Amino acid sequence: MSETIRIGNCSGYYGDRLAAALEMVEGGPIDVLTGDYLAELTMKILYDQQQSRGSHMGYVGTFLKQLDEVVSLCLEKNIRIVTNAGGLNPAGMADEVEKIIAAKGLQAKVAYIDGDNLMPHLDSLAAEGEELRNIDRDIPMSECENEVVTANTYFGCWAIKEALDQGADIVICPRVTDAAVVIGPAAWKFNWRRNDYDALAGALAAGHIIECGAQCSGGNYSFIEEVPSFRNVGYPIAEIAADGSFIISKHENTGGLISVGTITAQLLYEISTPAYYNPDVIAHFDTLKLEQIADNQVRVSGCRGSSPPSTHKVCINTKGKYKSGIEVLLTGLNIEKKAELYIDQIFHNLGGQEQFDEVDIQLIRSDKENPATNEEAHAALRISCTSSDPKKVNRLFNAKITELSLATIPGNTSRGNSLGGGKETIVYWPALIDSQKVTEVLHIDGRTQQVLPTQRLGFEEIFYQEVPVSIAPAPTGKTITAPLGTLFGARSGDKGGCANCGVWAKTDEAYAFLFNFLTVDQFKKLCPDVSEYEVIRYELANMRSLNFYIKGILKDGVSSNNRIDGQAKSFGEYLRAKTIDIPEVLLGY
Numbered sequence: 001m002s003e004t005i006r007i008g009n010c011s012g013y014y015g016d017r018l019a020a021a022l023e024m025v026e027g028g029p030i031d032v033l034t035g036d037y038l039a040e041l042t043m044k045i046l047y048d049q050q051q052s053r054g055s056h057m058g059y060v061g062t063f064l065k066q067l068d069e070v071v072s073l074c075l076e077k078n079i080r081i082v083t084n085a086g087g088l089n090p091a092g093m094a095d096e097v098e099k100i101i102a103a104k105g106l107q108a109k110v111a112y113i114d115g116d117n118l119m120p121h122l123d124s125l126a127a128e129g130e131e132l133r134n135i136d137r138d139i140p141m142s143e144c145e146n147e148v149v150t151a152n153t154y155f156g157c158w159a160i161k162e163a164l165d166q167g168a169d170i171v172i173c174p175r176v177t178d179a180a181v182v183i184g185p186a187a188w189k190f191n192w193r194r195n196d197y198d199a200l201a202g203a204l205a206a207g208h209i210i211e212c213g214a215q216c217s218g219g220n221y222s223f224i225e226e227v228p229s230f231r232n233v234g235y236p237i238a239e240i241a242a243d244g245s246f247i248i249s250k251h252e253n254t255g256g257l258i259s260v261g262t263i264t265a266q267l268l269y270e271i272s273t274p275a276y277y278n279p280d281v282i283a284h285f286d287t288l289k290l291e292q293i294a295d296n297q298v299r300v301s302g303c304r305g306s307s308p309p310s311t312h313k314v315c316i317n318t319k320g321k322y323k324s325g326i327e328v329l330l331t332g333l334n335i336e337k338k339a340e341l342y343i344d345q346i347f348h349n350l351g352g353q354e355q356f357d358e359v360d361i362q363l364i365r366s367d368k369e370n371p372a373t374n375e376e377a378h379a380a381l382r383i384s385c386t387s388s389d390p391k392k393v394n395r396l397f398n399a400k401i402t403e404l405s406l407a408t409i410p411g412n413t414s415r416g417n418s419l420g421g422g423k424e425t426i427v428y429w430p431a432l433i434d435s436q437k438v439t440e441v442l443h444i445d446g447r448t449q450q451v452l453p454t455q456r457l458g459f460e461e462i463f464y465q466e467v468p469v470s471i472a473p474a475p476t477g478k479t480i481t482a483p484l485g486t487l488f489g490a491r492s493g494d495k496g497g498c499a500n501c502g503v504w505a506k507t508d509e510a511y512a513f514l515f516n517f518l519t520v521d522q523f524k525k526l527c528p529d530v531s532e533y534e535v536i537r538y539e540l541a542n543m544r545s546l547n548f549y550i551k552g553i554l555k556d557g558v559s560s561n562n563r564i565d566g567q568a569k570s571f572g573e574y575l576r577a578k579t580i581d582i583p584e585v586l587l588g589y
Contacts, residue, residue: 003241004239007239011035013039022066030079032080040557085172086112090113111168113440118433126142135430141431148317154279155440156280156454158452162442179207197305200244200305203244209266247297248263268491287304312432323420327414330379384419390424487506488510492573496554496557501568502545502572513582537549
């Protein structure tokens with residue numbers, strides 16, 4: 001690559017490693033430092049911050065600690081900084097950034113973007129016919145009985161590019177898409193046009209890969225034996241070329257691993273269809289090519305792009321009902337009888353199950369026969385109650401359970417977990433808005449400038465046409481029963497109320513087996529706890545991968561469901577633990 005832009009990411013979520021920013025800047029050459037701090041639930045956390053500490057808050061404060069460490073070096077090395085840490089209050093974040101710069105006696109041009117906040121416009125949008133229909137449940141916003149607390153449009157990259165065009169050293173973004181902080185600097189570097197869709201699609205793929213920080217560098221990777229060290233896992237760098245192809249790497253002398261496998265895993269993370277939607281372009285992940293070109297260097301090329309969709313996604317959070325509960329350990333013999341007695345007893349003391357809007361009871365049989373340790377004798381009983389009346393799940397609720405401690409089943413032991421604590425749940429409401437009603441607003445040099453999305457500029461629509469892919473015949477012959485994870489990797493995560501589980505093979509022969517074996521029916525047979533949900537299978541033969549999209553399994557997001565793993569992060573490893581019959585030839589016998 002003769003002329004490229006090197007974009008390093010130092011954060012994948014609110015709470016990621018603080019030292020990563022300084023390590024990225026000091027560890028080797030980069031042109032742009034990015035950080036992704038926002039998730040759907042994070043927007044509600046920032047809202048709570050504003051309610052408790054004042055309207056001047058609502059941004060990611062930990063970013064300011066990182067900036068304080070790196071801003072001098074970044075200005076010295078001419079490294080631009082682009083982040084979505086502005087959250088609900090990018091203007092307030094920009095003010096704090098200016099204070100840090102002034103306190104150091106430095107000069108820098110700081111820009112911020114807003115216009116994503118739809119809260120002041122919900123009534124007028126409804127009057128104009130915008131339903132803000134829940135894309136998971138297919139219900140219009142008018143049927144939502146909950147109070148809306150945040151509503152933010154996912155912006156794209158073009159206001160970021162405009163800020164950099166005008167000389168911004170630091171760009172503070174609101175709820176832009178995770179990949180926008182990468183696409184924007186690449187579009188600035190190469191002055192891409194709005195309809196350079198293949199190049200933009202490549203940058204979108206790069207942004208999706210590095211947006212979660214160390215997760216593409218060996219973090220959370222299925223084949224842990226391949227990762228040389230999990231100490232000081234290096235954060236990723238995307239070196240992007242003018243045609244949108246790129247190399248993913250990390251700084252030398254860091255832990256972790258950059259491989260075709262780790263990049264495949266991240267490409268499969270939290271997606272549904274291989275056509276990956278973004279307000280600037282649709283990237284077709286089933287067209288890209290992965291090549292290991294050196295140790296800890298993977299080249300990604302050939303990603304095709306199509307015109308962006310006619311809508312922008314909106315992240316809406318609403319106040320749901322109140323929830324509380326308990327997790328109790330059941331030990332030893334007669335686990336099911338103990339559970340039955342305990343459930344009957346506590347609900348009798350509480351005044352009956354029927355008073356609650358929802359009761360969820362889970363008996364998790366982690367106990368073993370003839371246990372070797374006390375811990376191996378435990379099963380867990382989780383009881384969660386939801387009500388629109390906070391008085392029914394407040395401290396008295398827990399007190400009514402606690403007062404039975406010496407009058408109940410033998411070995412009664414609580415985990416001390418109130419499973420909601422009587423607080424409101426957060427109901428995530430993913431929706432779409434007509435892009436014709438979206439405008440990004442850039443603030444720079446004391447001026448305010450509107451930046452229109454591509455959808456409002458009248459470009460001719462261009463759609464990549466899929467090319468059918470043929471799959472080799474599956475291997476046959478004698479089989480051996482072994483865990484699915486012996487051969488196949490997996491990566492799973494949440495998509496609002498839905499979850500995805502991507503599965504990939506390392507060889508063409510193994511993929512041929514996977515392709516034919518792991519149907520939706522077989523997926524449900526292996527994982528019967530998803531049998532009641534609609535599951536869609538997507539195929540990405542270019543990455544020897546399948547992606548399973550599980551609709552509704554997470555209800556209305558992490559706060560509203562009662563799963564132990566409310567974001568389905570562990571589901572892929574659960575699938576890998578299932579035993580299947582694998583042809584001997586694939587196992588090297």
